[in-house]
Amino acid sequence: MARRGRAASVEVDDPRAGVARVWSDPRVRWLPVRHHSAGCAIHVERVLRAERPCAVLVEGPEDLEPLVPWLVHPETRPPLVALVAYTDSSGEQPTRVRTSWPVLRCDPEWVALKVGAELGAVVRLIDAPVRAIHAAAGGVDGERTASEARWFQALGAKVGVRDFDLFWESAFEANAAEMSSEQFFQALLLLAWGARYSGGGALGESTALREAHLRWRVDQALSEFPDGRIAVVTGAFHAVALPFLRGKRAKARADKNAGVLLAASSERAVAKLGVRYPAWANARYQAMQQGKRPLDAATAMLVEAGRAVRRAGGAVGTADAVGAVQLAAGLAERFGRPGAITAEHLLDAVRAAFVKGELHEDTDPSLVAARKVLVGQARGALPDEAGRPPLIEDFWAEVRAHRLELGDDVREFHCDVERQSKQRARSAFLHRCELLGIPMFGDLPGADGHFVGPDLVEGKELHRLIEKWGVVRGDDLDDVLLELTDRGETILEAAGAVLAERMAGPIDAANAGRCLLTGVVCWLRSLLPSLLAALRTALGTDGSFVNLVQALHDVVVLRRYPDLPAGELDQLVLSAFERACLVLPSSSRVDDDGAAEVVEQIIALSRFAAEDRTLDRRLLSDRLWRVARDAESQPLVRGACWGLLSSLGATTPRAVAGELANSLRGPLAEVRRGGAFLEGVLRTSRSTFLTSERLLEAVHDVLIRLPEQDFLLVLPDFRRAFAVFVPAELERIGEQVVLHLAGFRGEADQGLSVAAAEVARAADRSVQARLAGRAGPTTY
Amino acid sequence: MDAIRLPAEQRCAVELEALRQNDPDPRPLGWLLSARAVERFIVGTGGSALSATIDGEDVQVVVRRKVFGMDPLIRRAIVTLASDRALLLIGEPGTAKSWLSEHLAAAICGDSLLAMQGSAGLTEDQIRYTWNYALLLAEGPSPRALVAAPLYTGMKNGRIVRFEEITRAPHEVQDTLLQALSEKVMLVPELAGADGVVLARPGFNLIGTANTRDRGVNEMSAALKRRFHFETVPPIDDLQQEIEVVREQVAERTRGSPAEQVTLGDDVLELLVTTFHELRGGSTLDGVPLERTQAAMSTAEAVSVGHHAALYAACFADGAVQPEHVVMQLDGTAAKGDSDDRKLLRDYFEVAVKPRAARELGAWKAYFAARRHLP
Numbered sequence A: 001m002a003r004r005g006r007a008a009s010v011e012v013d014d015p016r017a018g019v020a021r022v023w024s025d026p027r028v029r030w031l032p033v034r035h036h037s038a039g040c041a042i043h044v045e046r047v048l049r050a051e052r053p054c055a056v057l058v059e060g061p062e063d064l065e066p067l068v069p070w071l072v073h074p075e076t077r078p079p080l081v082a083l084v085a086y087t088d089s090s091g092e093q094p095t096r097v098r099t100s101w102p103v104l105r106c107d108p109e110w111v112a113l114k115v116g117a118e119l120g121a122v123v124r125l126i127d128a129p130v131r132a133i134h135a136a137a138g139g140v141d142g143e144r145t146a147s148e149a150r151w152f153q154a155l156g157a158k159v160g161v162r163d164f165d166l167f168w169e170s171a172f173e174a175n176a177a178e179m180s181s182e183q184f185f186q187a188l189l190l191l192a193w194g195a196r197y198s199g200g201g202a203l204g205e206s207t208a209l210r211e212a213h214l215r216w217r218v219d220q221a222l223s224e225f226p227d228g229r230i231a232v233v234t235g236a237f238h239a240v241a242l243p244f245l246r247g248k249r250a251k252a253r254a255d256k257n258a259g260v261l262l263a264a265s266s267e268r269a270v271a272k273l274g275v276r277y278p279a280w281a282n283a284r285y286q287a288m289q290q291g292k293r294p295l296d297a298a299t300a301m302l303v304e305a306g307r308a309v310r311r312a313g314g315a316v317g318t319a320d321a322v323g324a325v326q327l328a329a330g331l332a333e334r335f336g337r338p339g340a341i342t343a344e345h346l347l348d349a350v351r352a353a354f355v356k357g358e359l360h361e362d363t364d365p366s367l368v369a370a371r372k373v374l375v376g377q378a379r380g381a382l383p384d385e386a387g388r389p390p391l392i393e394d395f396w397a398e399v400r401a402h403r404l405e406l407g408d409d410v411r412e413f414h415c416d417v418e419r420q421s422k423q424r425a426r427s428a429f430l431h432r433c434e435l436l437g438i439p440m441f442g443d444l445p446g447a448d449g450h451f452v453g454p455d456l457v458e459g460k461e462l463h464r465l466i467e468k469w470g471v472v473r474g475d476d477l478d479d480v481l482l483e484l485t486d487r488g489e490t491i492l493e494a495a496g497a498v499l500a501e502r503m504a505g506p507i508d509a510a511n512a513g514r515c516l517l518t519g520v521v522c523w524l525r526s527l528l529p530s531l532l533a534a535l536r537t538a539l540g541t542d543g544s545f546v547n548l549v550q551a552l553h554d555v556v557v558l559r560r561y562p563d564l565p566a567g568e569l570d571q572l573v574l575s576a577f578e579r580a581c582l583v584l585p586s587s588s589r590v591d592d593d594g595a596a597e598v599v600e601q602i603i604a605l606s607r608f609a610a611e612d613r614t615l616d617r618r619l620l621s622d623r624l625w626r627v628a629r630d631a632e633s634q635p636l637v638r639g640a641c642w643g644l645l646s647s648l649g650a651t652t653p654r655a656v657a658g659e660l661a662n663s664l665r666g667p668l669a670e671v672r673r674g675g676a677f678l679e680g681v682l683r684t685s686r687s688t689f690l691t692s693e694r695l696l697e698a699v700h701d702v703l704i705r706l707p708e709q710d711f712l713l714v715l716p717d718f719r720r721a722f723a724v725f726v727p728a729e730l731e732r733i734g735e736q737v738v739l740h741l742a743g744f745r746g747e748a749d750q751g752l753s754v755a756a757a758e759v760a761r762a763a764d765r766s767v768q769a770r771l772a773g774r775a776g777p778t779t780y
Numbered sequence B: 001m002d003a004i005r006l007p008a009e010q011r012c013a014v015e016l017e018a019l020r021q022n023d024p025d026p027r028p029l030g031w032l033l034s035a036r037a038v039e040r041f042i043v044g045t046g047g048s049a050l051s052a053t054i055d056g057e058d059v060q061v062v063v064r065r066k067v068f069g070m071d072p073l074i075r076r077a078i079v080t081l082a083s084d085r086a087l088l089l090i091g092e093p094g095t096a097k098s099w100l101s102e103h104l105a106a107a108i109c110g111d112s113l114l115a116m117q118g119s120a121g122l123t124e125d126q127i128r129y130t131w132n133y134a135l136l137l138a139e140g141p142s143p144r145a146l147v148a149a150p151l152y153t154g155m156k157n158g159r160i161v162r163f164e165e166i167t168r169a170p171h172e173v174q175d176t177l178l179q180a181l182s183e184k185v186m187l188v189p190e191l192a193g194a195d196g197v198v199l200a201r202p203g204f205n206l207i208g209t210a211n212t213r214d215r216g217v218n219e220m221s222a223a224l225k226r227r228f229h230f231e232t233v234p235p236i237d238d239l240q241q242e243i244e245v246v247r248e249q250v251a252e253r254t255r256g257s258p259a260e261q262v263t264l265g266d267d268v269l270e271l272l273v274t275t276f277h278e279l280r281g282g283s284t285l286d287g288v289p290l291e292r293t294q295a296a297m298s299t300a301e302a303v304s305v306g307h308h309a310a311l312y313a314a315c316f317a318d319g320a321v322q323p324e325h326v327v328m329q330l331d332g333t334a335a336k337g338d339s340d341d342r343k344l345l346r347d348y349f350e351v352a353v354k355p356r357a358a359r360e361l362g363a364w365k366a367y368f369a370a371r372r373h374l375p
Helices: A015-023 A038-051 A062-071 A108-118 A130-136 A142-159 A164-173 A181-197 A205-224 A267-272 A278-289 A294-311 A318-335 A343-353 A365-375 A390-401 A421-436 A477-487 A491-503 A509-521 A525-541 A545-558 A566-587 A592-611 A617-629 A635-647 A653-663 A668-684 A686-691 A693-705 A708-722 A727-741 A754-771 B013-021 B035-043 B071-082 B097-109 B133-139 B150-157 B177-182 B222-226 B239-254 B266-281 B299-316 B323-334 B339-358 B364-373
Strands: A028-033 A055-061 A080-088 A095-103 A122-127 A230-235 A259-264 A411-416 A466-471 B049-054 B057-062 B086-091 B115-117 B129-131 B146-148 B160-164 B185-187 B197-199 B205-211 B228-232
Touching: A015 A181, A028 A038, A028 A108, A028 A181, A038 A108, A038 A164, A038 A181, A038 A230, A038 A278, A055 A062, A055 A095, A055 A108, A055 A205, A062 A080, A062 A108, A062 A122, A062 A259, A080 A130, A080 A477, A095 A130, A095 A267, A108 A122, A108 A230, A122 A205, A130 A205, A142 A164, A142 A181, A164 A181, A205 A230, A259 A477, A267 A278, A267 A365, A267 A477, A278 A294, A278 A365, A294 A318, A294 A343, A294 A365, A318 A343, A318 B035, A318 B071, A343 A365, A343 B071, A343 B228, A390 A477, A390 A491, A411 A421, A421 A466, A421 A477, A421 A491, A421 A509, A477 A491, A491 A509, A491 A525, A509 A525, A509 A545, A525 A545, A525 A566, A545 A566, A545 A592, A566 A592, A566 A617, A592 A617, A592 A635, A592 A668, A617 A635, A635 A653, A635 A668, A653 A668, A653 A693, A668 A686, A668 A708, A686 A727, A693 A727, B013 B035, B013 B049, B013 B057, B013 B097, B035 B071, B035 B097, B071 B086, B071 B097, B071 B228, B086 B097, B097 B160, B097 B205, B115 B150, B129 B133, B146 B150, B150 B160, B150 B177, B150 B185, B150 B197, B177 B185, B177 B205, B177 B222, B222 B228, B239 B266, B239 B299, B266 B299, B266 B323, B266 B339, B299 B323, B323 B339, B323 B364, B339 B364
Parallel strands: A028 A230, A055 A122, A055 A230, B086 B205, B086 B228, B115 B160, B160 B205
Antiparallel strands: A080 A095, A080 A259, A411 A466, B049 B057, B129 B146, B185 B197
């Protein structure tokens, strides 16, 4: 039964008739293409040169239309990247949306624009505005996607190839140069017809919107050029529908912050945008242009890959390259079609012919080198008048101003931040670049990374005064700068935008503190008031003890910076301390996994209280007591509080030992919690334990009263508890225990007496005897 | 035929004939099947049947998959064998290198028996040719007195020659292959005229195998390496695929034996294969790290354990393989009696099996209880 498509008058069950209708349209030459297809590019050029249409309309967002003069400029050389950006305010927080289009030499769309302009035709980009497309994006219809996939699969099975890419290579690319343009495009229309009309499922909302807009732009052009023929270059999927659709303009809301940009790029950068092997695509296009076979392009690529492997130290000879070419050609011939060589065939050839040992797919030097060759390193160019994006200009101006030299080798630069304002500015610039992820840093000799100095953000090496940076020109520097161009016109603005993005929405105290620190080291002055305000808010709302202590740490660190308002920082310190104390009891019932972190922050909080006399120590002591007396508190945390209170002199070692004894009573699970309690005690009263006999004796008395079975059960926990001590400290504790067992009193650092040594040997003999199963009464 | 194991071309004769009758593609010179048909022989027809006439009867033949998880490798290997390069399959022991080599040879030239086994005792005349000394003494050097070895036969008849464990052969013996692989010629200086020159006929090529565990491929000379295309055969990465392989292989090995009727349940098979999979990968399926054993915990070893467990169940139990039967075979078959590996096996039971036993998953509880059989 004949079905009807969405078009008013097309019989979808008769593909050949449909294709004939599309191809014989008297007013419009519909040119279906596949993106980045060299074969399509060749035939688009042939048709345009033969038919010389008065207008060439190309699928591409109309936002980019102001860039068309630069795209078709005689000095322009792809790879290029076109960028559209706007602010989306539809959600809770405004977000910046960026969409990029890579442009390669072999792109049929670019060839259409270029040749159209050369022929004096009007050239236009006619796709819907990006903003309108994004607003309509309702997801792709699953049934349609599945039916298209089924159709391609069935097609592949019919002609004996496994995937669509291989089918495409066999059917279109391999023989593109020999086919007539009519044959080529009609075959492509037939393929698209099958994919589009063979299955069920509705089009996605954005596809429908785009097609209606494309058609509307075509209608506009037809009215504008009533006597001429126009050419329309679109994806083949659209080309079989557009002739039968009704046009409707897609409107986008105006955005004064919207912007477009065209920049010279590199093959490596466009590979990151989804074109897997740009150099291979370009090489094939070039071969076709010169009337060469795909195998010639493949040979050149494999020879170049072999040279790259040799440069990297591998032993690949000409004979191996010959073997690789034979294999690539053989794979195409035996499992596809002669000449239908894909990038995967080339990599397969490298796997088989270059790798002389065990293959490690991700790290093998031959494969890594070959992939790099297929991706390529060529850089595009734009005429000088097109200018460079302001951010890139600013970056290089800053580099010059700070006398940084970005070469191939790592160079060391110093910044005496506290004494020299120029070097402070240089430090701020380097911190901004680091924040933006600009690849311009290399490891310093003898250091762990590219930076040595006071790391305020991580709270490390704060005793240092001078920053040392390892600076180098990273491989992707230009590409990363290009990606950042929409973030602002200067590095300062871009860094501010990135930090502001991190601060968008609700933020906890720890992150607010971290952002403030970052803002200070990057010296983002205009942002500091809002960063301070955000931290103030977070301190008032964040109920996490750990976050609050981390924020306190960050604010304390910031006191080093004289430029910040000292009074405000003091206020923040007080606020963070009080809030941390207040939430401490509620944080003490944490689960076992989170207990260690809470204990760490309790120790940090106590240290702040000890170092800063303005902080309310009584408040801290009161909160520690609350946790210590709360039987429901996590035992590690509770033990830590008891240990701290003992260290502060708020309780006695005997009381701590009593609490330990209590915690070791009851069922097995409770006894084991006693181990965690002891660990908490030892973590916070380590020095007390080492210098005062009383706590040690108290703990010892508790332990020797434990029934042997219980002792064995908690032994692993006790071992972990004592792991807080270093070996020398454990030895000292051992000496004290021996002295205690022998009834000696006095400090152990007087040395192990002869008597104590005898006691130790007796104890050792007893242990050995018990282990050998000759357990008898233990006497010393 | 009364034999413990038939060569692949006899075992799979029906499949090969069906493929031959359904092979429209061009065949490389000297091959019995096209490249696509050879590929289908190795990767199977995915359950669909080929119509063929075998011994005068019309039959439907489903070609079974022979190897798993290496389809792109298969294509490269086939194309390599159609080129002037030889093929070297390398990988861990038990990853089906020899199995693949045998089946490729069977499909390409219908003869997988032109095979040499690399060892320290392998000599040049076991590769090239030797003499019938009685005839040699009686008649002097003559084609009649020459006793052909696999390389000679393969070159003369245009066949695939197999060289198993090539890196275990002495260096100078390996290099015997150089002239044959590069110039496709073998000189027999003892014979005069045309008899003294063996020119390789189309269809001749060589498949070597080498395992990466005991002696590395570095033992090969650079000159010889250049004559090969290397392919690394990976272990089966997919647990379910590995279970299927072990199920099928155990069934094949027990066919015609007392263990043929033995039940090897899914639950027992799962724990057997999971054990090998986890020990080989160095972590449990849940990501808990494990120490790897010295022994290669390959699929082939899993098949061996399954086979022996089935035999044990047939001979000394009630005809169903139990978890304890698997445990009994682990020490000798998998750990090869190595004391360190025994310890790692015992650790494996504590780290990986015990938690599953505690959750009473499938047969894991019985498996854990059976650890007492580990020495």
